[in-house]
Amino acid sequence: MKNSLTKQKNSAISQNYLKLSGGLLLFGILLTGVIMICSAVASYRETIETAILQNCDTLISNIKEVYHSPEDMPSNEIIRLVRTAEFEYNYDMFVYDDAGNEIYPEDSGEEILTPSVQAYINKDDFVEIGYFTSDATEAQICCAMRFYLEDEQNNVSQYYLASVSNAGMMQEYSMMLVRNLIFCLLAVIALFMLIFRFGVRKLDNDLDEITRTANQYAQGEFSARVNLPEQSKLYSFGCTLNRMADFIEQNETTRRNFVANVSHELRTPMTTIAGFADGILDGTIPPEQQKKYLKIITDEIHRLKTLVQSMLNLTKFEAGEMQIHLASVNIAELLIRTVLMFEKRINDKNVDVEGLEDMSMTVQADEDLMFQVLYNLIENAVKFVNSGGVISFSLYEEEGIAHICIKNTGEGLADDELPKIFDRFYKTDTSRSQDTTGLGLGLSISRKIVHLHKGHIVVKSVKGEYTSFEVQIPFKQS
Numbered sequence: 001m002k003n004s005l006t007k008q009k010n011s012a013i014s015q016n017y018l019k020l021s022g023g024l025l026l027f028g029i030l031l032t033g034v035i036m037i038c039s040a041v042a043s044y045r046e047t048i049e050t051a052i053l054q055n056c057d058t059l060i061s062n063i064k065e066v067y068h069s070p071e072d073m074p075s076n077e078i079i080r081l082v083r084t085a086e087f088e089y090n091y092d093m094f095v096y097d098d099a100g101n102e103i104y105p106e107d108s109g110e111e112i113l114t115p116s117v118q119a120y121i122n123k124d125d126f127v128e129i130g131y132f133t134s135d136a137t138e139a140q141i142c143c144a145m146r147f148y149l150e151d152e153q154n155n156v157s158q159y160y161l162a163s164v165s166n167a168g169m170m171q172e173y174s175m176m177l178v179r180n181l182i183f184c185l186l187a188v189i190a191l192f193m194l195i196f197r198f199g200v201r202k203l204d205n206d207l208d209e210i211t212r213t214a215n216q217y218a219q220g221e222f223s224a225r226v227n228l229p230e231q232s233k234l235y236s237f238g239c240t241l242n243r244m245a246d247f248i249e250q251n252e253t254t255r256r257n258f259v260a261n262v263s264h265e266l267r268t269p270m271t272t273i274a275g276f277a278d279g280i281l282d283g284t285i286p287p288e289q290q291k292k293y294l295k296i297i298t299d300e301i302h303r304l305k306t307l308v309q310s311m312l313n314l315t316k317f318e319a320g321e322m323q324i325h326l327a328s329v330n331i332a333e334l335l336i337r338t339v340l341m342f343e344k345r346i347n348d349k350n351v352d353v354e355g356l357e358d359m360s361m362t363v364q365a366d367e368d369l370m371f372q373v374l375y376n377l378i379e380n381a382v383k384f385v386n387s388g389g390v391i392s393f394s395l396y397e398e399e400g401i402a403h404i405c406i407k408n409t410g411e412g413l414a415d416d417e418l419p420k421i422f423d424r425f426y427k428t429d430t431s432r433s434q435d436t437t438g439l440g441l442g443l444s445i446s447r448k449i450v451h452l453h454k455g456h457i458v459v460k461s462v463k464g465e466y467t468s469f470e471v472q473i474p475f476k477q478s
Contacts, residue, residue: 029188033181041174048170049127052091052143056163059085059093060147063161069151073097073159074104091163098158132164139167206234213241222249269300311441324366324452326477331404332359334367335393338374342382351385355393363402364477369449373457374404376442377469381408384467401455402475407468413461421459422447453477 059081066077074082074095082093082104095104125145132142144162151157206228216224222245226238276293279285285293336356339346346353381391389409396403413421422443450457455473 025192026185026188029185030181033184037174037177037181040177041170044173045129045170048141049143052089052127052141052163052165053125053145055085055089055091056143056145056161060145060161064147064149067149067151070149070155070157073149073157079104089163089165091165094162094164096160096162098160103159129167129170132162139171141165141167141170206232206238210234210238210241213245217241217245217248222252266304269304272300273297324369324477326364327367328362329365329367329370331361331363331365331370331402332356332395334371335359335374335395335404338371338378339393341375342378345382346391349382349385349387349389351382351388352390353393354390359393359395361395361397361402361404363473363475365453365473366449369452373446373449373471374406376446377406377471380442380469381406381467384408384410386410397475400475401472404471404473405468406470407466409466412463412465412467413459414463418459418461422457 062081062085063078066075066081067073068075082095085091086093093104094102096102125143127141127143129139129141132140142162142164144160146158146160149157149159209228210226213224213226216222225242225245228235228238232238276285276297280290280293336359339353339356378391385391385408391406391408393407394403394405447457450471450473453473454477455471458470458472459468460470461467
């Protein structure tokens with residue numbers, strides 16, 4: 001039932017999406033078609049008007065050639081020219097004098113033309129569409145032109161030529177364009193419906209795949225992955241879900257490892273403390289050896305304290321509650337003092353220490369927090385340096401930034417480990433075999449402390465050669 005409802009919702013989403021796309025597509029086609037029809041009709045009308053004006057101008061030129069005097073207007077020759085033009089162009093021709101009196105055809109009864117021509121006086125040639133004759137039932141195209149005739153005595157008379165033709169051809173042309181547009185729209189709608197059905201089915205399948213995988217994530221199964229073809233519109237979304245699942249799965253693995261490591265780290269010292277304390281209380285451990293075992297108990301308690309404090313500090317950093325107390329800190333002195341804390345372990349591994357001579361640098365920082373950073377980095381260097389290897393230190397200034405470099409020879413880090421090295425609880429494969437006490441919190445805390453000082457920490461490594469950490473912090477904090 002739940003799957004059925006989910007599929008119905010997915011189908012509704014895809015249908016709404018495709019309906020919207022189809023509506024926008026059809027609206028675009030309709031708008032484009034209307035614009036094209038208007039443009040085509042305007043162009044066609046302009047062509048018709050130009051042809052009418054040219055035909056009337058030709059008729060006027062012919063009339064001028066046979067004209068003799070106003071008394072002969074219209075002569076038989078002029079009547080023949082006008083009738084020939086009417087037959088050839090399929091126009092109704094009207095000739096008026098400058099007073100608006102109809103000269104041709106005589107007694108036509110088309111008095112409606114007279115006001116039109118009278119209104120035309122003192123205007124340029126024009127072509128208009130309307131109803132210009134008394135018996136007109138369809139729209140007409142009327143062209144009126146003013147012309148002048150000169151007789152043999154150089155007397156000039158003004159006349160008007162009006163031609164009237166049926167505008168039905170323009171209307172038919174417009175209707176043809178409209179029919180073509182409607183046909184195209186119907187064809188596009190039919191084609192779109194086919195694509196729509198195919199697209200809906202395909203989109204529904206993709207949404208079902210994403211929903212199925214998301215439901216598995218909701219049930220805590222993060223090994224599932226969205227499998228969509230690259231051509232799918234939801235391919236990038238599926239890839240994003242897969243990356244999210246990878247991240248969550250990695251965090252889950254890290255969390256489980258962290259819980260296991262913390263449990264082990266807490267259980268080991270607590271077992272040691274409980275065992276030796278019970279031995280002292282029940283007399284199993286003789287009085288002369290109790291001081292020795294009390295020292296072991298104290299060391300284990302300090303170890304527990306450090307573990308708990310590290311987790312508390314990490315929580316404070318992530319909550320933004322950690323405050324820094326700025327002061328002038330002699331980094332060179334702090335570095336040397338921290339190295340001396342690992343003197344025994346350095347000597348046991350026969351490691352050479354370089355770069356601590358003639359070292360000097362003072363920065364504005366929180367001394368306790370910077371000590372924790374240096375302690376974590378030096379502890380890592382001592383832990384992973386190869387026997388007989390070298391740990392080197394260097395300090396230098398560049399554009400107001402203090403650079404603190406700690407480098408050790410040894411196994412180094414693989415390229416795929418470098419992006420993860422500062423992740424909380426992360427331990428490299430090498431550290432799993434060499435570091436049986438660490439929790440993978442040191443570098444994560446160190447980076448947060450450096451960021452709190454508005455700085456950066458950078459790691460460089462070549463597999464099988466060396467690993468180098470560089471802390472970069474401003475000399476002065478705002």
